[in-house]
Amino acid sequence: MTAVLEIAGLQKTYRSRKGVRRALDGFDMVVEAGQVHGFLGPNGSGKTTTLRTLLGLITPNGGRMAILGREVPAHLSEVAGQVGAIVESPQFFGNFTAQDTLSLLAEAGDVRKERVTAVLELVGLRDRAKDRVKTYSLGMKQRLAVASALLKEPKLLILDEPANGLDPGGIREMRSLMRNLAESGMTVVLSSHILGEIQLICDSVTIISAGRRVAAGSVADVLASHTSSGVKVRLEPGVDMRGAVELLRANGAQVTVEHDHFTVGNAGNPAQITRILAEREIYVSELTPTAADLESVFLQLTGTAPVEGRNRQVDQSAVAAPTGGWGQ
Amino acid sequence: MSLYTAETKRLTKRRFTRLFLLGTTLILLAIAAGMFFTNEKVGPSQIASAQAQAQQDFQRATEQYQRDQAACQAPGANPASCEGMYQPTQDDFQAQWYMPPTFDFRENFPDMVTTLAALLALVAFIVGASFVGAEWSSGGMMNLLLWRPQRLQVLGTKLLALLVLFTVLTVVYSAIWTGIFVGIAEARGTTDSMTSGAWQSIALMELRGLALVLVAAAIGFGLASLGRHTAMALGVTIGAVIVFQFGLGTVLSLAKVKFAEAYLIPVWMIAWMDKEIKLEDYNSCNYSSAGGCQPDSLTLTWPMAGGLLAGIFVLIVGASMWAMRSRDIT
Ligand SMILES: Nc1ncnc2c1ncn2[C@@H]1O[C@H](COP(=O)(O)OP(=O)(O)OP(=O)(O)O)[C@@H](O)[C@H]1O
Ligand SMILES: [Mg+2]
Numbered sequence: 001m002t003a004v005l006e007i008a009g010l011q012k013t014y015r016s017r018k019g020v021r022r023a024l025d026g027f028d029m030v031v032e033a034g035q036v037h038g039f040l041g042p043n044g045s046g047k048t049t050t051l052r053t054l055l056g057l058i059t060p061n062g063g064r065m066a067i068l069g070r071e072v073p074a075h076l077s078e079v080a081g082q083v084g085a086i087v088e089s090p091q092f093f094g095n096f097t098a099q100d101t102l103s104l105l106a107e108a109g110d111v112r113k114e115r116v117t118a119v120l121e122l123v124g125l126r127d128r129a130k131d132r133v134k135t136y137s138l139g140m141k142q143r144l145a146v147a148s149a150l151l152k153e154p155k156l157l158i159l160d161e162p163a164n165g166l167d168p169g170g171i172r173e174m175r176s177l178m179r180n181l182a183e184s185g186m187t188v189v190l191s192s193h194i195l196g197e198i199q200l201i202c203d204s205v206t207i208i209s210a211g212r213r214v215a216a217g218s219v220a221d222v223l224a225s226h227t228s229s230g231v232k233v234r235l236e237p238g239v240d241m242r243g244a245v246e247l248l249r250a251n252g253a254q255v256t257v258e259h260d261h262f263t264v265g266n267a268g269n270p271a272q273i274t275r276i277l278a279e280r281e282i283y284v285s286e287l288t289p290t291a292a293d294l295e296s297v298f299l300q301l302t303g304t305a306p307v308e309g310r311n312r313q314v315d316q317s318a319v320a321a322p323t324g325g326w327g328q
Numbered sequence: 329m330s331l332y333t334a335e336t337k338r339l340t341k342r343r344f345t346r347l348f349l350l351g352t353t354l355i356l357l358a359i360a361a362g363m364f365f366t367n368e369k370v371g372p373s374q375i376a377s378a379q380a381q382a383q384q385d386f387q388r389a390t391e392q393y394q395r396d397q398a399a400c401q402a403p404g405a406n407p408a409s410c411e412g413m414y415q416p417t418q419d420d421f422q423a424q425w426y427m428p429p430t431f432d433f434r435e436n437f438p439d440m441v442t443t444l445a446a447l448l449a450l451v452a453f454i455v456g457a458s459f460v461g462a463e464w465s466s467g468g469m470m471n472l473l474l475w476r477p478q479r480l481q482v483l484g485t486k487l488l489a490l491l492v493l494f495t496v497l498t499v500v501y502s503a504i505w506t507g508i509f510v511g512i513a514e515a516r517g518t519t520d521s522m523t524s525g526a527w528q529s530i531a532l533m534e535l536r537g538l539a540l541v542l543v544a545a546a547i548g549f550g551l552a553s554l555g556r557h558t559a560m561a562l563g564v565t566i567g568a569v570i571v572f573q574f575g576l577g578t579v580l581s582l583a584k585v586k587f588a589e590a591y592l593i594p595v596w597m598i599a600w601m602d603k604e605i606k607l608e609d610y611n612s613c614n615y616s617s618a619g620g621c622q623p624d625s626l627t628l629t630w631p632m633a634g635g636l637l638a639g640i641f642v643l644i645v646g647a648s649m650w651a652m653r654s655r656d657i658t
Pocket of ligand 1: 014022023041045048050
């Protein structure tokens, strides 16, 4: 397999009157051909910045990037015809119709006129193509954006939060669209916060946190290498759950309280839980290891799991992967 | 080339462009209609009636004079008050001042050329600013750059599309405008004094008008692109106009700066269109035995004004291109 997209050591510092902000801090990413690749990260972690840099909209402060084997931004204009992209809910000039908007793009990019009708059909906007974009709903604008990215039949499709504003039917259509595109040989890079969705459609993922890569690889690999050491704990009915939770927290456990049970996030050795509780004569009725899903791996890697009684601020995320478990 | 046609379509498809051009056309037609109805052709009967009226007024003034003379020389009146009295002469009542307004093409059309150029320049400025400003603020520019990552080419092509459109418009409007006023002059005045030299000078003036329109379009475009918003370009201009017209004018005249008008934009526009403008400083006196006090004067010529226009054009277009090249588009 060949890499369609390669990024190494990417640096970007935004400078403004209020000071400097390091958005990307040596970020790496590799996407193989023919894959659907998920690009995940908490708010403000640098996803959009990465994609904008890749597409030549902003100048990086350091690092190397290549698309389809060509260095960018130096050779961007050679590969631009093969890259379709939407970056963070693109806006369109509101007074033009979808048809006009796409026709003008097609003309500027030397794309056949028939593609316009084809992509409008594909994203389900055929019957509304003659309406002004100003009158579109959020999801319709998003569909138009996807249509504009598909217009030039790209080899590499880059979609920044394409599901933003789509209805459940639309999300499902998007999912099968991605799969079909990937099967036809297109490589898709997809940034999204809907992790269930990513787990369903992506072959591989890159997780970014605070401007650095914290995990990468196929979805199965990422899940396996960060197997959740979480266990679900249920107590005998009528037993005071709060006491047990406080006891475990005092011993260093990361506890998340649910309605009728709680989970311990970092239980390397579940026996520890039963021993601590049994010493206080609290008995466990259920103790099941929770299956690792992308969401918990994501929360663990980025350190953005909600903690009770604290409001996490956007810039508070893990810089490096947390190490070790509790109770081992 | 495909980018150029796409940009021309984008520009002409915009309702903003169309509305402004329609408005301009209506205003121009209203001006032409006004000129048509306020002027009339001068023939023997108009000359005769003007002469009669001049003669009548002269007569009346003379009678008044004689009555006043008689009154002050009457016994009991103060004879000294007679001394300052002025006796009207035939020369004070010339028939030409009693002629109805008539459209002499050679004399009156240059002002109409300036009117057309000024109006088109204003429209070019606003349309240019809104064309690129709306692209920036709506995110259309970013979309386009995803398709064509050559930034200077994209901005340059947009500017080119704008300038070509306004060149075509100005040439067509000037031709029609000239045609309309030749018609008005023939119906309501005269084209008799039009020699080929006079026609040439009109054509050159229209050419200078074209340059003015194009510079205005480029300035609007450049400012809006620098500020990435239409409102920015319009704001800067309104600010500049207020500062220049009122603020600077007042301050300079308070400070008794010589030739304060030379700092005002319209003065330069007139210098450009009329080939020169002469500013005089009435606080000065260059005495000569022949003419008495002659004020100092400063003549602004069209090459000076042209240099200024070219300078502003290069500065603003250059700055917007440089900003386009180097800045982050987010
Ligand atoms: N134009 C800008 N000027 C200054 N700082 C910026 C600019 N754009 C982004 N940033 C900062 O860079 C960091 C990364 O932002 P980015 O938009 O890449 O995040 P993201 O991963 O796309 O987040 P989200 O999931 O919310 O879309 C943030 O801290 C943000 O505040
Ligand atoms: Mg983003």
